[in-house]
Amino acid sequence: MGIISWIVLGLIAGAVAKVLLPGRDPGGLIGTTLIGIAGAFIGGWGSAEFFDRPIAKDFYDATTWIAAIGGSLVLLIAYRLLFGHSRSR
Numbered sequence: 001m002g003i004i005s006w007i008v009l010g011l012i013a014g015a016v017a018k019v020l021l022p023g024r025d026p027g028g029l030i031g032t033t034l035i036g037i038a039g040a041f042i043g044g045w046g047s048a049e050f051f052d053r054p055i056a057k058d059f060y061d062a063t064t065w066i067a068a069i070g071g072s073l074v075l076l077i078a079y080r081l082l083f084g085h086s087r088s089r
Contacts, residue, residue, distance in 0.1 A: 006044070009068050010037030017072035023080075035079055036072045043071020 014036015047067035 006040055007037055009064070010040035010072070012036070013040050013043070013065070013068035013072040014076075016069050017076050020069075020073060021076055021080075031079070032076070035075045036068075039070075039072030039075045040068035041071070042075065043067035043069070046071060 011033060014033050017036060017039065018032050044064065044067050047063065
């Protein structure tokens with residue numbers, strides 16, 4: 001997959017992570033989008049590095065999507081812990 005594919009995957013993964021973890025985020029829509037893109041890259045790297053499951057070259061591979069969404073969820077949780085609480089607003 002190319003860089004553009006990872007960015008598109010990250011945008012979608014960020015939206016899915018936001019649906020799974022609703023609430024107000026300190027960064028809003030742009031922050032969540034950037035977290036999704038970074039989460040896709042980190043999830044792909046973590047899947048290949050720690051779980052010995054290389055990311056496929058195919059955009060429609062389920063493992064790639066799970067890794068991207070998982071990375072986005074981890075980053076979204078960390079972002080909320082560091083920069084604000086969604087329940088206090």
